[in-house]
Amino acid sequence: MTDASDDPDTEPDTPEDDSYDLSADEQSAETRSRTPDLDDVVLDNLDTGDSGDSDEASRGLFDDLLEGEPIFENKEVLRPSYTPHKLPHREEQINNMATILVTALRGDTPSNILIYGKTGTGKTASAKFVSEELETTSQKYEVPCEVEYINCEVTDTQYRVLAQLANKFINKNVEVINDQIGELEELASRAREDDAVLADTTFESVDVIDDEIDSLAADKEEFEEVPMTGWPTDRVYSSFFEAVDYHERVVVIMLDEIDKLVEKSGDDTLYNLSRMNSELENSRVSIMGISNDLKFTDFLDPRVKSSLGEEEIVFPPYDANQLRDILQARADVAFKGDALSEDVIPLCAAFAAQEHGDARRALDLLRTAGELAERDQTDQVEEDHVRQAQEKIELDRVVEVVRTLPTQSKIVLFAIILLEKNGVRNINTGEVFNIYKNLCEEIDADVLTQRRVTDLISELDMLGIVNAVVVSKGRYGRTKEISLSVPTEETEAVLLSDSRLGDIDDVQPFVQARFDN
Secondary structure, three states: OOOHHHOOOOOOOOOOOHHHOOOHHHHHHHHHOOOOOHHHHHOOOOOOOOOOOOOOOOOOHHHHHOOOOOOEOOHHHHOOOOOOOOOOOOHHHHHHHHHHHHHHHHOOOOOOEEEEEOOOOOHHHHHHHHHHHHHHHHHHOOOOEEEEEEEOOOOOOHHHHHHHHHHHHHHHHHHHHHHHHHHHHHHHHHHHHOHHHHOOOOOOOHHHHHHHHHHHHHHHHHOOOOOOOOOOHHHHHHHHHHHHOOOOEEEEEEEEOHHHHHHHHOOHHHHHHHOHHHOOOOEEEEEEEEEOOOOHHHHOOHHHHHHHOOEEEEEOOOOHHHHHHHHHHHHHHHEOOOOEOOOHHHHHHHHHHHOOOOHHHHHHHHHHHHHHHHHOOOOOEOHHHHHHHHHHHHHHHHHHHHHOOOHHHHHHHHHHHHHHHOOOOOEEHHHHHHHHHHHHHHHOOOOOOHHHHHHHHHHHHHOOOEEEEEEEOHHHOEEEEEEEOOOHHHHHHHHHOOHHHHOOOOOHHHHHHHHOO
16 A cells, blocks of 8 residues: 555645635635645645634644644754764865865965865865864964855855955954954053053053054054945955955865856956965965866866865765764754654665765755654654655755746746646647747747757756657657656646746637647
8 A cells, every 4th residue: 555655746644623624615716726826835734723713813823833842952953054063974074174274273375175075975064164173273372264154156256255255354354453452442541540561562652552543443444345236346356355465364265166156257256366375465365165066177267277176175975874873963962862763864864875875965854854743743753754854855846946947948847737737648849839839929938949949848857857758650750758757736836936927817728739730
């Protein structure tokens, strides 16, 4: 017998509760509805308790939800942003990074580092772990050493990277200046009462202290924060340069998802950063790049490539046993005692090992399974919660992929959905193109050639959204037979959240277009 949780199109069982009943009118409206609301796809229904009336939300909604004992002790431990105190199975890579960066604690410039590895292999967590240790040790030995982190998936242009870095150093410089002014004002106050306190200082008199305070205040005034838009790039670079070189320090700039920066705006940023040290007088800058793409350096200027890749560290995927160790270490902190059944961690590890050893996927699974168990108000996370979490995460992935498709790909996918919803099987490219063409005319979009639409279908196939198989028709040639690989209703809801497709009032005439020549 097939478990409902094994079927990706089956909703998890909802509690038998009056608040889930629909009246006859509501059921009729539900039946008439052409597509589900997107909120139903993205948001999970909450059990609001026994309200007695499906049309009214019950009072004490959150009181009911808080009745059960929490399963989590500290859920944040299971999030990708958390940096653990220990990183199992990454000792070799961490030691390699530390060996390279230790020169910063001697006041020298560390070699630039490129870190490679697939998503979820511990690259960013390890780099942040080493960086925190570096800054802590630098404070211990009173060596000026700083690490600045930039996520290039978000900050993806040269202007934004330089502006963000400039503002970080400007703010730090202002803090340093304020501290120095405060210390000098205190010294000047004591010196006015007894000038003997100046004997062990470099200041000959209170007037000299006041001059130094004025000089620091003038420096502070010169530091102007860089706006996120509007300045010429060379002015932004100049502000960053002056800010970082204000006083002696070794700076490590960590560029996460560095390939996204190169893809979006070329290698100008890396070129400027990599040649800074020849111009700096007080500071030294080192770059640590983190990438999922082992080949992104192939597109770099040879000078940038040789400078940036002075040291390279590769993070291999985790296997199932390593993932179990990682999950167990996090679960010990994240969950209350006995909150996990013995099958939960091995199953999460097994699912994630299939996804190229992705620890982030494993942690997401474990956290989501815990959230589903809490929602069910059970005392323990069970294997079934993990399977439900796997389905939910997969659906969320589909939703995100479909939401970010280009408009033309969305129209092609919508045409396939319309055919499937109307009972058409063994859909071929010509049928898809006929509906696609009419949809484009309806929403005033450019109509691509049938060959290009075939290419878009192949791209959807590569993304796992459709299944396109080439079949022979004998003397009539070959064609592609297309079917959906994702839940129809949820995918349609995401497409209709796009305002252009959502404006189509009646899709039925477009389905008839499959019979047109």
